[in-house]
Amino acid sequence: MITFGKGNLRVPKWSKRVFMVAGGCTPFRKYFPEYKLEELVMIAYKMMLEDNALKLSPKEIKDSIQYCAYGEFADHFQDQLLCEAKIHDYLGLEPMWNNGIKTGGATGGAAVLNGAMAIASGYANCVLVAGWERMDEVDTRTGNFYIATAACKDFETRMGRIYSSYYAPMANRFAEQYNLSEVTRAKIAVKNRGYAVSNPNAQQPGRHTVEEVLASRMSAYPLRFLECCAMTAGAASVLLCDEEMAYKLSDTPCELFMAGGTHTLRVADRRPMEIPLLPNEEPGQYDKLLAESGRWPGFESFLAARFAAYMAYRMAGIKDPLEELDLVELHDAFTISDIQTYGDIGLRPYGQEPDYIESGDAYFGGKCPSNLSGGLLGTMHAVGATGIWQAAEVLWQVQGKYDHFHGLDRWWKRAGKQKPADYENLQVPNAKQGLWISHAGVGSHVTCGILRKAW
Amino acid sequence: MAQPFEGPLSTEYIGTPLDLFDDEKAWVVKWPRSMEHHHTYGMLTPFFKGLTEGKLLATKCVNPKCPHKSTWLPPRADCPDCYARTEWVQVPSEGKIYAYTMLDYTGIGIEMKAPYWQIDVEIKGVDTIFKGFLLRGKPVTGLPVKAMFRTKNPTHTILDICWVPKED
């Protein structure tokens, strides 16, 4: 049984409070030949500067930025090393320092965390976080090959060469251990793709049925195509500030609390360990579950997500996540990774994850809806941008701007689409606090960010 | 005074012109290439060599001060708990299926004929779980399996080990 060092469990403490004031993104598509990568990033950056009711002009904000954190998943996809330099130059932000951040699928979240650290430390008081990915230079199966290089090249990659095959064993194991039916999994795909219908930027919106999901082509048993996210081209950005700059720029800033956790690249290397308990859990609560399953996190759960939530809840003073969070954006790259995370972040105790869906809590109008943005399944997974775009979607919800950023005709026009007749305004009434999870590998890196209304 | 450097006086294009997809909105060029990587197995070389000799080798931390003294498969040369150098141990070439999936759609470069079963195997005395594939048969959780080794025409990769049902 692995236990954790006392010092390792110290809760992070910002030296200065950190705020998020603005977000931007591109439309998300499978294939985006009309723009070069830097042109896509400029679209997201300008939207962030111009459309978030900031009280300084874009030029004045540009003149205020002292640091940039840039997220990009894979040099393979961009086929360009030092993309950060190209983007930074294109945005005209020299000679201010930038860091390129790479933590697989959690790259976006990691970039936000890195930017927050720059604010918290006092290195900067105005930070641009931007991320991108263009996965459209290669065909889909070459893309699958590239992504599979994020499994261990010596011991795993040759076993599958498709990332769903590293999640699928966890799905089978989870189904057997925690009584998860494929119908519950399919409901997640239906829900998130359905919410994507109201997102003008969504790549894969659709009103599907559970039957359609289960009848879609098998990727790696039991995961079907409609349970897997797609490859995307696009970019996203958010603006972070210290307290003084936040209120100078915005009348609706949100305070940010954020931490990360990690675990092995190879899921099978995870030795049995103690469960770090969330504030709403009791010692001994999981004794029976551990006796039955034999090992935690096993193939069912993610230590990295649990550790990130353990820290972030304590930073934010959250005692009961389901009661205190008004919405969440989770990393639904696969239906199963979404479900696994419910237990890790305390939306349900371990072993009862499917109930978060079945109870209705996860839906719009429910106790704590998830992925109203359409998530990765419905809207996008331009990997380096994903965790940044999720943050922007949570920010806009807490600012009460869902309809502004999803309902206006200009956004539908920008995406080259017609606003659908069944568009729904998915604004959570009086949202005060939301969480987003950015997740890599089979749980190698996970960040947990919480945005709280601060006005 | 330094002599002027006698560089070339002209050059010429020796590449291969790129094909063009004339997309409606922008030019998109098609740029094929191939490359070769020389990848080392480093200190894990005995493991891969072992497969070609029909042996399943793991590493074990034998440092008496180590808090866990874990046995690792996949092996690792250094113990992450105490940073001692680990030692090679041969482990049973049999175990039980812990988890599984069936591969159907895969990325390019796949070396196994799909569809096939990928399995994770729990091995007695090993602290980790070991990924592999089932050569024949159908997996269920808990099914006893035994290893087979590709000692003839080895691939020199992890695909030199596979599993079959023990009762086979």
Ligand SMILES: [Zn+2]
């Ligand atoms: Zn050791």
